[in-house]
Amino acid sequence: MQTQNTNTKNAMTAGSTIYSEQSYFTRDAINIITQVDPTTGVITRPIPLGGIADFRDNELNSHQGRVQINANKNWDGERHSFNGIAGWEIRSNVNSGKAYRLYGYDEDFSAVAPQVDFITRFPKYDGFGTLRISNLANISKTTDNFISYYTNLLYTYSTRYSLSLSARKDEANLFGVATNQKGTPLWSVGGAWQLNNEPFYSLGWLPLLKFRLSYGYNGNISRITSAETVITYFGAVTTPARTAMLQNPPNEELRWERTRQLNAGLDFGFKNNVINGRIEYYQKRSVDLLAEAPIDPTLGLSDNNAESYFYGNVASMKGSGIDFELNTQVKSQVIGWNGNLMFSHSTSQITDFYMPVSTNGGDYLSIASWSINPAIGKPVFSVFSYPWAGLDGSNGDPLGYLGGEITGDYSGITNNTPLDSMVYHGNAQPTTFGAFRNTISYKSLSLSFNISYKYGYFFRRPSISYYSLLNTWTGHGDYADRWQQAGDESRTTVPSFVYPVNSQRDAFYGSSEILVENGSHIRWEDIQLSYIFQPKPSFNIPIEQVRVYAYATNIGLLWTSNKKAIDPYFINNPRPGRSIAFGVNFQF
Amino acid sequence: MTRAIAMEKKFIRIYFIVILYSLLYVSCSKSDFLNTRPDQSQVVPSTLEDFQALLDHDNTFNGGSSFGVTPNIGHIGTDDYWVTDANFDASYQYERNAYIWAKEIYSGTNSKDWSFPYRAVLYANIALDGIEEIPPKTL
Numbered sequence: 001m002q003t004q005n006t007n008t009k010n011a012m013t014a015g016s017t018i019y020s021e022q023s024y025f026t027r028d029a030i031n032i033i034t035q036v037d038p039t040t041g042v043i044t045r046p047i048p049l050g051g052i053a054d055f056r057d058n059e060l061n062s063h064q065g066r067v068q069i070n071a072n073k074n075w076d077g078e079r080h081s082f083n084g085i086a087g088w089e090i091r092s093n094v095n096s097g098k099a100y101r102l103y104g105y106d107e108d109f110s111a112v113a114p115q116v117d118f119i120t121r122f123p124k125y126d127g128f129g130t131l132r133i134s135n136l137a138n139i140s141k142t143t144d145n146f147i148s149y150y151t152n153l154l155y156t157y158s159t160r161y162s163l164s165l166s167a168r169k170d171e172a173n174l175f176g177v178a179t180n181q182k183g184t185p186l187w188s189v190g191g192a193w194q195l196n197n198e199p200f201y202s203l204g205w206l207p208l209l210k211f212r213l214s215y216g217y218n219g220n221i222s223r224i225t226s227a228e229t230v231i232t233y234f235g236a237v238t239t240p241a242r243t244a245m246l247q248n249p250p251n252e253e254l255r256w257e258r259t260r261q262l263n264a265g266l267d268f269g270f271k272n273n274v275i276n277g278r279i280e281y282y283q284k285r286s287v288d289l290l291a292e293a294p295i296d297p298t299l300g301l302s303d304n305n306a307e308s309y310f311y312g313n314v315a316s317m318k319g320s321g322i323d324f325e326l327n328t329q330v331k332s333q334v335i336g337w338n339g340n341l342m343f344s345h346s347t348s349q350i351t352d353f354y355m356p357v358s359t360n361g362g363d364y365l366s367i368a369s370w371s372i373n374p375a376i377g378k379p380v381f382s383v384f385s386y387p388w389a390g391l392d393g394s395n396g397d398p399l400g401y402l403g404g405e406i407t408g409d410y411s412g413i414t415n416n417t418p419l420d421s422m423v424y425h426g427n428a429q430p431t432t433f434g435a436f437r438n439t440i441s442y443k444s445l446s447l448s449f450n451i452s453y454k455y456g457y458f459f460r461r462p463s464i465s466y467y468s469l470l471n472t473w474t475g476h477g478d479y480a481d482r483w484q485q486a487g488d489e490s491r492t493t494v495p496s497f498v499y500p501v502n503s504q505r506d507a508f509y510g511s512s513e514i515l516v517e518n519g520s521h522i523r524w525e526d527i528q529l530s531y532i533f534q535p536k537p538s539f540n541i542p543i544e545q546v547r548v549y550a551y552a553t554n555i556g557l558l559w560t561s562n563k564k565a566i567d568p569y570f571i572n573n574p575r576p577g578r579s580i581a582f583g584v585n586f587q588f
Numbered sequence: 589m590t591r592a593i594a595m596e597k598k599f600i601r602i603y604f605i606v607i608l609y610s611l612l613y614v615s616c617s618k619s620d621f622l623n624t625r626p627d628q629s630q631v632v633p634s635t636l637e638d639f640q641a642l643l644d645h646d647n648t649f650n651g652g653s654s655f656g657v658t659p660n661i662g663h664i665g666t667d668d669y670w671v672t673d674a675n676f677d678a679s680y681q682y683e684r685n686a687y688i689w690a691k692e693i694y695s696g697t698n699s700k701d702w703s704f705p706y707r708a709v710l711y712a713n714i715a716l717d718g719i720e721e722i723p724p725k726t727l
Contacts (some may be wrong), residue, residue, distance in 0.1 A: 007709060092621075141628035145621050173622045182622055229714055231642060244641035245648070246711060249628060297703040300710025409693040432610035470678075500677035500684070504695050540695045 014547035018105065019052040024051050033122050033131055041261050046115040046122050047133055050104035054136065069087050079158055088149040093144045101136040145173040160197045164190045164214075175226050184256060188216025188262075208269030208276065213262075220257040222290045249301060251312050277326040284320070285351075288313035289380075291372040293355045293365055315353045315372050317380050321346025336441040342434040347427075348380050361386070362414050363421035365511045367460060375419065381428035383458040385513040386413060387421070388493075396483030396496025398509045406498045423513040430519070431456035445450040449527040451558070455520040463515055464494060467503040467504040517562035526553040547585040554578050636722060639715040649708050659701035661686050661693075 007216040019026045029052065035044045069085030074080065077421035104113025121130040123584040148170045156162040195201055195209040203209075230248035261284040269276035295301055295310035302308045321344060328339040358364075364373050364384040373382045389399040389406045397405050400413045401421070407413070431457040439448035464482065468474040481495040483489060493514045495505065509515075554576050557567055567575055625631075633639055643649070651658070662684040676684060685693040 024619050090621075143624045143626055143628075145624055147622065170692055171622055173624045175626050175632075223626075229718075230630050231638065232629050233641065234645075235629070239646070242641055243632075243645040244633070244638060245645055246642065246714070249710065250714070297698075300708075300713075301707040302698075302700075302703035302707060306700045306703040308698075308703060318704050411692050414695060500679075501681070503681045503697065507697075544701055 009504050013055045017054045018107065021049065021051045032125050033133065034125050036124060043305040046117055047158060048104035050106050050113060051455040053102045053105040057098045059096050063092045065090045081156040084153040089148045091146040094141065097139065099136060099138045100135065101344055142174065147171045160194050172219060174223060175230065184219040184221055186218045188214055191212030200279060205271050206268060207271055210267040212265040212267070215262050218259045225251065225254065227251050253313070255288055255313055257290050257313070258284060259284055273329055275326065275328050280323040282321055285318045287316045289315045289317060289372065291315065293368050293372065293374060295355065310355065314355050315374070316346055316351045318351050319346060319348030325445045334443055340437040345432045347431055349378060350374070350376050350380060352376065359418055361417040361419045364422065367428045378424065379427040383425040383516060384422045384523055385425065385430050385516050386417065386511055387423050387510060388512045388514045389490035391483050391493065391495060393486055393489050396488065398505065398512065400508060400512065410508045413508055414504060425458040425516050427457050428459070428467060429457055430454035444532050447529050450525040452525050453522045457519045459519045459571060460518050461515050461517050461566055462572055463510065465506040465510055466497055467501045467506045470501050501515045517566065520526065521567035521568060522558040522560035524555040524558055525550065527555065542588055543586055545587040550580065550582050552578060552580045633718055636719070639718050642711050642715055645711065648711055659705060661701040665689055
């Protein structure tokens with residue numbers, strides 16, 4: 001029996017952001033709310049002169065305990081062998097926080113403005129509306145409690161045939177969930193046949209050969225939604241009263257996501273471990289997948305952009321794939337090479353969708369990790385777009401198809417394009433992916449680098465939207481390539497600039513097939529050069545070994561399928577720069 | 589030899605009893621442990637104050653352009669006011685369509701004027717359903 005009990009309490013971790021009086025943030029905040037008396041010209045400042053300081057305090061209390069039994073028994077020499085563990089674990093994390101903001105903050109003189117009016121709505125200095133001073137005082141407390149039961153049993157006969165069983169149940173303090181629903185069970189049963197231990201096995205050049213088969217069941221409950229109505233208390237916007245906002249609508253039918261998976265694998269190793277690896281094939285079926293699905297707006301679940309979604313059990317899917325891993329190890333007196341190649345290929349498809357599905361193609365445009373496109377037979381995350389017919393030669397309008405005819409009727413296209421007429425590109429997630437790692441060593445010098453690759457997926461690249469440009473000053477470099485005169489339609493696909501803004505024209509262009517790109521790429525992840533040496537023992541300092549290294553990461557893409565060399569990881573954000581680090585490791 | 593095995597068996601029995609007791613003890617208070625609210629600010633509404641607070645949520649019931657129940661689209665099409673050409677051109681597409689009584693007003697865009705009032709209906713329904721569960725106070 002083994003017990004373990006750890007108890008940690010972290011000290012308060014504080015953070016603060018101080019906006020000095022000279023910063024734009026503070027000057028703008030003070031100025032926009034400054035009041036000037038129209039008759040006397042006297043100036044009053046509801047936000048006083050001085051800096052603005054935001055403070056945050058956080059405290060994390062964490063406890064953990066585990067009881068575990070280990071058992072090992074061999075019978076009849078090595079004929080029967082049994083290994084088992086069974087255990088129980090408990091964990092609790094309580095995170096409490098406080099935040100507040102101080103106005104008129106002067107760090108040098110430790111001064112803070114005492115009276116600030118958080119209630120009155122003051123007219124803004126630019127005359128466009130009223131404003132209230134933000135009171136960012138806030139307290140919060142979140143508690144995560146977990147209890148888990150687990151067991152793992154392995155029985156091997158004659159070192160050749162083995163049977164394994166593992167089971168686990170995790171319970172957590174999920175909110176608004178009946179007691180018997182708080183736990184998720186997981187079990188799997190497997191068998192293995194170590195072929196190389198068979199008496200008839202005589203392949204000396206392949207000393208490791210093992211077949212594996214397992215079948216398992218896994219359940220998942222969502223931590224972000226619950227079956228019951230949940231509300232959160234907030235202050236009101238117009239009065240100081242306490243009001244409550246709906247956090248989670250009632251959903252009596254909420255249930256676990258359940259997955260069944262079958263795995264078959266082969267492990268192999270050649271003589272002297274020069275090459276070893278594994279091949280694995282799996283098949284899985286999931287029901288009651290938890291995701292977002294579009295829902296009828298009359299249910300009242302719209303967000304602030306009038307998009308109406310429901311998060312719950314919406315679909316069933318099935319998938320399969322293979323994983324392949326190969327390791328090589330070549331070593332001589334002077335030179336050595338370790339290589340590791342990983343290759344995976346997986347496909348999935350939706351087999352059933354429980355919510356009412358729209359036949360309008362425009363409802364299948366969204367690509368997001370939390371929303372499932374309800375297209376049966378297509379991958380769980382699929383990419384659709386409107387067919388593109390080029391730019392109109394007379395005015396640079398983007399053209400699409402309606403009922404087989406080329407048209408600029410954006411309203412018609414948006415309302416009347418059925419799913420069958422949409423362009424289906426493929427999966428939004430890579431279907432083939434992996435990595436290639438290498439370490440080459442020459443005496444005390446070693447060089448290692450890692451290349452990763454992803455293949456078989458699509459993304460939508462952003463482009464100019466004249467609606468966004470004129471309403472929120474959001475621009476895009478494609479503006480420079482826009483159609484400007486007759487003839488441009490043969491060299492560019494960016495529509496002309498028109499005013500008044502036609503937001504459907506922008507929406508059609510933004511969702512057309514011309515902006516969907518293939519995300520396949522090969523990426524150089526990192527490279528490291530290191531030199532190990534043992535210093536002479538005559539030194540006073542007892543250093544056993546020194547390692548000097550240089551390490552570079554975020555090196556860049558080696559190849560992209562899309563012609564514009566857009567990095568699919570950073571479609572809308574700037575790419576982080578290459579970073580190089582140098583270091584020395586001392587081993588005493 | 590046999591005495592050693594007997595001693596070993598006795599110890600195993602003691603260990604098992606200890607484990608059983610500790611598991612039992614924990615399962616008694618387990619329900620409190622797993623019933624702790626994960627987020628202190630979240631509540632399952634059950635009291636009159638809770639439902640009143642829901643109905644007092646001003647952003648949902650009376651809020652401004654991004655939030656509340658202010659379906660002004662009908663009013664755009666009236667003759668209570670007029671706009672200059674420049675303001676007309678700068679307005680949202682659905683506003684322009686409503687102003688000129690176009691055949692297609694929304695044209696595939698989501699309409700806050702329609703969706704937001706339904707949010708207020710959902711809040712009201714939650715309150716109506718909820719107060720049915722509250723037993724009336726006897727005086």
